[in-house]
Amino acid sequence: MVGLFFIIGNELITESEHFTKGKQEGAIYRYSKTHKEVWDELYKGKYKVEYDFYPRGEVIYELCSDSYIVYKDSCIDNSYIDKCIAFTIKSKYTIISDERFLCHACRTNSNIFGAICGDILGSTFEFEEKKYNNISEIDLFRDGSHFTDDTVLTLAVADWLLHDLNDYEDDDYFKDKLVKRIVDYVCRKYKNQPLGYGFSFWQWCNKAYLIDEYEPYNSFGNGSAMRVSPVGWFFDTMEETMRFAKLSADITHNHPEGEKGAMCIAAAIFLARNGKSKSEIKKYIIQTFGYSELNLSVEVLREKSNYSVTCQDTVPLAVAAFLESTDFESAIKLAISYGSDSDTIAATAGSIAEAYYKEIPLYIADFCKCKLDKHAACLCKEFFDFVNKQSQKNI
Numbered sequence: 532m533v534g535l536f537f538i539i540g541n542e543l544i545t546e547s548e549h550f551t552k553g554k555q556e557g558a559i560y561r562y563s564k565t566h567k568e569v570w571d572e573l574y575k576g577k578y579k580v581e582y583d584f585y586p587r588g589e590v591i592y593e594l595c596s597d598s599y600i601v602y603k604d605s606c607i608d609n610s611y612i613d614k615c616i617a618f619t620i621k622s623k624y625t626i627i628s629d630e631r632f633l634c635h636a637c638r639t640n641s642n643i644f645g646a647i648c649g650d651i652l653g654s655t656f657e658f659e660e661k662k663y664n665n666i667s668e669i670d671l672f673r674d675g676s677h678f679t680d681d682t683v684l685t686l687a688v689a690d691w692l693l694h695d696l697n698d699y700e701d702d703d704y705f706k707d708k709l710v711k712r713i714v715d716y717v718c719r720k721y722k723n724q725p726l727g728y729g730f731s732f733w734q735w736c737n738k739a740y741l742i743d744e745y746e747p748y749n750s751f752g753n754g755s756a757m758r759v760s761p762v763g764w765f766f767d768t769m770e771e772t773m774r775f776a777k778l779s780a781d782i783t784h785n786h787p788e789g790e791k792g793a794m795c796i797a798a799a800i801f802l803a804r805n806g807k808s809k810s811e812i813k814k815y816i817i818q819t820f821g822y823s824e825l826n827l828s829v830e831v832l833r834e835k836s837n838y839s840v841t842c843q844d845t846v847p848l849a850v851a852a853f854l855e856s857t858d859f860e861s862a863i864k865l866a867i868s869y870g871s872d873s874d875t876i877a878a879t880a881g882s883i884a885e886a887y888y889k890e891i892p893l894y895i896a897d898f899c900k901c902k903l904d905k906h907a908a909c910l911c912k913e914f915f916d917f918v919n920k921q922s923q924k925n926i
Contacts, residue, residue: 533561533590534590535547536587538607543615544574547562548562548563553592558594558595559591561589584634584889585634586634586636587632587634590616602631603628605633606636606916642885643914644885645882645883645885646682646685646882647681649863650881651677652863652867652881653877656874657679657872660838660870661870669864678726680728681757681875681878682878683716683720684713685758687712687713689910690712690716690910691779693913693917702778709778709779710782727874731750732752747781747782750784750786751787751842753876754875755842757878758793759793762779762797762800763796763797763798763800776796777794791842792846795822796883799812800883800886803887822847824851827851829869833869836869846879853883862881863895866880
């Protein structure tokens with residue numbers, strides 16, 4: 532058999548036929564239609580995106596070797612092919628990753644990239660304290676755009692989740708590991724870069740770096756919320772998500788408001804990536820965390836808001852920007868429109884928006900990618916690959 536396949540969330544879609552009915556190209560036989568033709572005919576009306584949005588691949592037959600080749604998006608694990616696709620192949624086969632089949636997420640290094648894009652796009656607006664009642668006036672693509680402390684600490688949390696967790700250690704162990712990751716990122720990997728760290732955090736980090744000691748400082752600043760997005764993507768249950776969101780906050784932001792802000796953003800990401808509606812996300816956040824401000828419109832919140840870097844002030848603004856948005860870009864613009872702590876509010880709104888809309892426009896992704904160094908870009912890809920493989924194992 533030869534054919535095409537798409538992977539949509541937990542659903543595998545295949546179209547196949549005997550190779551003798553397929554399209555012959557020399558000694559190669561492939562399916563008689565292209566991915567685009569199949570998608571436009573059968574699935575575009577249902578899923579409302581283009582054919583290249585989801586991971587996909589094809590199975591071809593090579594006559595001269597009497598064998599099959601499975602070409603697939605690099606984010607599809609080979610074991611998934613063996614389990615879900617190869618059973619239809621009655622002969623030997625080879626699996627090859629092919630850039631022709633890259634999905635939208637692979638092209639944008641998705642997951643934690645939503646927070647990073649928000650940080651970069653909001654960076655030049657942070658201290659303007661200008662409110663935008665008309666978001667069409669906001670030019671996201673400014674020359675001075677750059678990543679800030681939001682990105683560096685998000686990367687540190689992602690690195691911690693990827694490399695420091697196991698099933699056998701207690702919470703204090705995990706917190707110590709996160710402290711070391713953060714110190715490594717702030718004081719070594721991105722040393723001497725003016726990235727906008729808060730004064731209390733900078734003192735905390737230098738003490739941990741110089742004498743290997745740290746104490747949380749009861750902060751309710753929004754630093755706990757800005758760095759938590761990897762937690763929202765990493766775990767399979769809300770219980771684990773809440774546990775590690777709180778742990779990620781408690782090394783510095785052990786004030787109840789600091790913990791609540793981190794847990795709220797992680798929960799919103801978890802719900803969004805698992806297909807919950809905006810009304811369900813809003814209801815959960817209000818009932819669980821008490822952010823009743825979400826009953827107000829962005830317009831009203833913008834009028835009432837002042838510049839603030841606290842969780843209790845900025846987390847509701849970020850969630851409201853996501854709830855009122857129509858796509859990823861509008862979520863970022865609404866977050867910036869408050870005239871408050873723009874990079875952090877945009878980072879937190881962007882992290883939820885990416886999980887919900889399942890895409891970052893390529894013109895945004897391309898603009899932000901070039902602002903990252905090689906380490907950051909590689910870590911984004913590593914985190915995406917890990918999360919994607921874990922989701923395929925759960926199918």
